[in-house]
Amino acid sequence: MTNASHEVAKGPHHASGAAPSALSAHSIVKRFPGVLANDSVDFDVLPGEVHTLLGENGAGKSTLAAMLCGLYQPDSGYITRNGERIALSSPRAGLHHGIAMVHQHFRLVERFTVAENVILGSRDLSYKLNRSELEDKVAAVADSYGLPIEPGATVGELSVGQRQRVEIVKALYQGAEILLLDEPTAVLVPAEVEKLFENVHAMTRAGKSIVFISHKLGEVVEISDRVTVLRNGRVTGHVSGRGAADTKELARLMVGRDIELTTQRASHATGHEVLQIRDLSLTVNGVSVLSDISFNVHAGEMVGIAGVAGNGQRELADTIAGLISPTSGSVAISGSLTTDRGPIHARELGLAYVPEDRLGMGLVPSMSILDNLLLTRDRHIVVDRTTVRPEAARLIEQFEIKANGPDHVARKLSGGNAQKVLLARELSGGRTATKLLVVCSPTRGLDVGAIETVRALLDDARSAGQAILLISEDLDEVMSLSDRIFVLYRGSVVYETPGESAQLSTVGAAMAGLQPEGKS
Amino acid sequence: MRSPIRIVFEQRSETPKRLSILVPLLSVVAALVVGALFLLATGYSPIETYSNMLSDGFTSSRGITDTLGLSTVLICTGISAAFAFQMNLYNIGGEGQLYLGMIGGAWAGLALGDRLPTFVMIPVVLLVGSLAGALWVLLPAFVRSRLGTSEIVTTLLLTYIAASLVKHFVYSPGSFFVTKNSAFPQGRLVPDSAALKGIGDTSLYPTFFLVILIAVVLFWVVKKTEYGYRIQVIADSPRAAHYAGINANRTTLSVMLISGALSGLGGAVLIVGPFGRLDPGIILLGYGYAGIVIAALARNNFSAIIISGILFAGLRSGGDKLQISTSTPIHIGVMLQGAILLFALGGEAFRRYHIHAVRTERATQ
Numbered sequence: 025m026t027n028a029s030h031e032v033a034k035g036p037h038h039a040s041g042a043a044p045s046a047l048s049a050h051s052i053v054k055r056f057p058g059v060l061a062n063d064s065v066d067f068d069v070l071p072g073e074v075h076t077l078l079g080e081n082g083a084g085k086s087t088l089a090a091m092l093c094g095l096y097q098p099d100s101g102y103i104t105r106n107g108e109r110i111a112l113s114s115p116r117a118g119l120h121h122g123i124a125m126v127h128q129h130f131r132l133v134e135r136f137t138v139a140e141n142v143i144l145g146s147r148d149l150s151y152k153l154n155r156s157e158l159e160d161k162v163a164a165v166a167d168s169y170g171l172p173i174e175p176g177a178t179v180g181e182l183s184v185g186q187r188q189r190v191e192i193v194k195a196l197y198q199g200a201e202i203l204l205l206d207e208p209t210a211v212l213v214p215a216e217v218e219k220l221f222e223n224v225h226a227m228t229r230a231g232k233s234i235v236f237i238s239h240k241l242g243e244v245v246e247i248s249d250r251v252t253v254l255r256n257g258r259v260t261g262h263v264s265g266r267g268a269a270d271t272k273e274l275a276r277l278m279v280g281r282d283i284e285l286t287t288q289r290a291s292h293a294t295g296h297e298v299l300q301i302r303d304l305s306l307t308v309n310g311v312s313v314l315s316d317i318s319f320n321v322h323a324g325e326m327v328g329i330a331g332v333a334g335n336g337q338r339e340l341a342d343t344i345a346g347l348i349s350p351t352s353g354s355v356a357i358s359g360s361l362t363t364d365r366g367p368i369h370a371r372e373l374g375l376a377y378v379p380e381d382r383l384g385m386g387l388v389p390s391m392s393i394l395d396n397l398l399l400t401r402d403r404h405i406v407v408d409r410t411t412v413r414p415e416a417a418r419l420i421e422q423f424e425i426k427a428n429g430p431d432h433v434a435r436k437l438s439g440g441n442a443q444k445v446l447l448a449r450e451l452s453g454g455r456t457a458t459k460l461l462v463v464c465s466p467t468r469g470l471d472v473g474a475i476e477t478v479r480a481l482l483d484d485a486r487s488a489g490q491a492i493l494l495i496s497e498d499l500d501e502v503m504s505l506s507d508r509i510f511v512l513y514r515g516s517v518v519y520e521t522p523g524e525s526a527q528l529s530t531v532g533a534a535m536a537g538l539q540p541e542g543k544s
Numbered sequence: 545m546r547s548p549i550r551i552v553f554e555q556r557s558e559t560p561k562r563l564s565i566l567v568p569l570l571s572v573v574a575a576l577v578v579g580a581l582f583l584l585a586t587g588y589s590p591i592e593t594y595s596n597m598l599s600d601g602f603t604s605s606r607g608i609t610d611t612l613g614l615s616t617v618l619i620c621t622g623i624s625a626a627f628a629f630q631m632n633l634y635n636i637g638g639e640g641q642l643y644l645g646m647i648g649g650a651w652a653g654l655a656l657g658d659r660l661p662t663f664v665m666i667p668v669v670l671l672v673g674s675l676a677g678a679l680w681v682l683l684p685a686f687v688r689s690r691l692g693t694s695e696i697v698t699t700l701l702l703t704y705i706a707a708s709l710v711k712h713f714v715y716s717p718g719s720f721f722v723t724k725n726s727a728f729p730q731g732r733l734v735p736d737s738a739a740l741k742g743i744g745d746t747s748l749y750p751t752f753f754l755v756i757l758i759a760v761v762l763f764w765v766v767k768k769t770e771y772g773y774r775i776q777v778i779a780d781s782p783r784a785a786h787y788a789g790i791n792a793n794r795t796t797l798s799v800m801l802i803s804g805a806l807s808g809l810g811g812a813v814l815i816v817g818p819f820g821r822l823d824p825g826i827i828l829l830g831y832g833y834a835g836i837v838i839a840a841l842a843r844n845n846f847s848a849i850i851i852s853g854i855l856f857a858g859l860r861s862g863g864d865k866l867q868i869s870t871s872t873p874i875h876i877g878v879m880l881q882g883a884i885l886l887f888a889l890g891g892e893a894f895r896r897y898h899i900h901a902v903r904t905e906r907a908t909q
Contacts, residue, residue: 057554057898347786368789377787385783391776399777399788403770436558 094118295323298491328506374459440474601862620810621835637699639832640706645811648676653734677808685800731821
């Protein structure tokens with residue numbers, strides 16, 4: 025315990041004086057079957073401050089936030105609001121006490137307008153809605169915090185950043201004094217993150233408290249007045265004072281050891297063209313999803329595709345993998361066309377594909393690791409599991425997959441281990457030796473330790489001469505691994521740069537659709 | 545002040561093995577309890593009724609053979625339902641496919657029976673009956689696999705058409721299926737070459753062992769073959785199937801057709817066995833619908849269906865005989881069947897969730 029609990033700054037509570045904290049959790053314990061999600065956690069947030077909950081996936085930060093807003097009830101411990109003990113039996117009770125959560129996955133009705141979404145759930149509405157009056161009220165709330173939104177716009181037509189603003193305005197409209205933001209930057213481009221941070225400051229200036237939940241160290245340092253680090257359900261450290269936190273120190277508190285996520289590039293000259301994409305276009309239901317994409321990936325090279333989710337990345341990967349037929353243009357692997365010939369043909373040419381969606385697409389949740397290894401392989405009429413079993417056991421060992429053996433069901437694996445199973449299958453070759461590896465968001469949702477492993481595996485595959493197409497929303501990842509970077513925006517490649525000389529600001533601007541000069 | 549005790553449904557990460565046996569077992573017990581209450585309310589003795597059912601259905605030697613005889617068709621419709629259900633295809637028209645199996649089997653028997661020997665005729669009748677059952681599900685299977693039309697609606701509605709078809713073939717004058725010049729419209733008996741003898745002059749026919757064999761083979765197919773592997777992938781995640789290049793449309797079509805064929809086989813089993821003719825009385829018996837309940841109680845496990853099929857057959861045949869031996873209404877057997885389904889479905893909650901009461905700590909203001 026002495027080793028685990030690290031107090032960087034002593035006495036973080038009530039640092040600003042005697043004012044009671046707006047919201048505090050006292051010795052919260054929450055157990056789920058098989059997991060102690062929160063182990064006597066203390067946490068508090070003062071009026072007008074940003075207090076960050078930092079931790080890896082599964083550290084217990086979302087569980088704590090869920091209890092702070094009334095979604096879950098603690099097994100023991102209690103919560104106080106302005107020093108008084110309160111019982112939060114539901115999110116509505118949370119709202120009653122001025123606590124609201126902005127979830128990572130928005131809970132908005134796409135067909136409704138912004139104003140309609142904001143007032144949804146209010147119980148003091150009259151039988152007949154006066155739309156213009158409501159829209160004015162919503163606009164007034166938004167304006168007072170510098171949140172630009174159009175109350176009459178339909179939510180389905182808004183960008184992700186705008187939708188997030190609607191969620192925040194909704195919380196404020198409902199009278200929230202304390203906002204819990206769950207991984208708010210996960211879906212945003214750099215420019216939108218900046219905008220969000222401005223909004224956060226506007227809210228804290230107005231006396232609101234923000235509980236910021238994140239595992240991204242850089243932004244945590246930037247935005248937080250205080251940081252509480254969680255690991256395995258326990259508080260492992262407090263840091264207070266804006267800018268006082270140091271990313272290295274936070275990483276160590278978060279993971280429990282020193283972490284080095286270094287830049288990795290091709291160490292030797294790249295070989296022949298493995299993937300050739302020519303004038304690829306795809307139109308779905310009259311909407312252009314991909315337009316005129318052409319590029320090559322060479323043996324021993326990693327090409328990164330950056331972009332905000334929903335700009336055609338998934339469709340690009342699926343088209344290369346032979347799951348979708350393009351409207352025009354062609355895809356060739358090692359010189360052979362794959363267009364219109366289906367996924368099995370593409371795999372026979374040496375394709376391996378790690379889709380973004382692990383459980384449900386890349387893996388069959390109810391099947392064992394062993395059966396999942398068979399998914400993309402040649403299966404005989406009577407499935408021969410006995411000869412694959414030793415190989416499954418070997419891969420589990422080699423990829424350090426935490427499982428009870430080849431019969432472990434995929435659904436019961438953690439996110440990181442599920443991803444390792446997927447990578448193990450795709451990297452180990454199936455029908456033929458892997459020549460081209462298409463990976464989508466390979467480290468999304470993984471903890472830092474697993475990210476290190478996965479990145480190393482990709483780097484090894486590159487060194488072994490495989491051509492790799494890395495498609496990821498994590499810009500840091502694309503920037504630190506890729507030999508060349510393309511930015512996908514609304515289905516087009518809008519920017520291209522060598523990985524070594526890539527600038528975060530330029531790539532970020534291209535992702536947001538701002539035309540940079542240097543399109544090559 | 546509100547009660548501080550709440551019932552909590554906590555999702556299980558893993559279902560204990562014992563529950564997989566305990567829940568169906570308790571469903572049957574609970575259904576018997578409800579049946580007993582019903583019997584008490586209507587003035588019958590539950591103990592007497594149940595002991596009569598037990599001896600008529602399970603313990604007397606006549607009871608055992610009658611039960612196993614009846615279970616032959618019920619296991620057929622049970623595996624028919626389960627084969628489709630395991631891929632989330634809800635073929636609930638096994639009843640209609642069973643009628644078609646009877647029509648097809650009777651037709652084959654009547655049309656070819658005089659010319660061919662028994663060892664050829666029996667397989668032919670069973671095969672034609674199965675094909676007729678498969679044919680009846682062809683349209684629902686096709687529109688389901690191509691257009692995604694709900695097979696629940698199409699298979700159910702086709703059952704009513706199948707029932708009308710049976711009546712048409714029996715009641716329309718000059719029908720191929722009925723005895724000529726008979727005052728009472730009645731299906732013609734198939735020739736002896738297309739009829740099996742009950743084992744030892746009981747109502748248990750050799751087809752029972754064929755059906756058991758089919759259930760065991762299907763169990764093996766699902767667990768061990770590439771075809772079964774594909775079924776499992778599609779059932780769990782169609783997108784993973786697409787990713788792996790598995791043709792879901794074709795598999796959907798074939799699974800539905802096999803399901804229909806199995807119900808059709810159930811109808812043909814009745815032709816070579818106890819019925820021997822196309823009999824409109826089948827419409828009242830609901831053997832096809834019983835298959836749905838049998839599959840649900842066995843949770844689509846083919847080996848468990850053999851047991852639940854025999855159990856249901858015992859309840860049915862024991863219940864039917866009550867009418868004769870006592871004055872208890874015949875419907876007690878059918879009622880128990882319905883109650884078992886309700887409890888088996890409700891029991892799923894216990895398998896999926898850990899249900900327990902907790903005392904919530906109330907915050908003091």
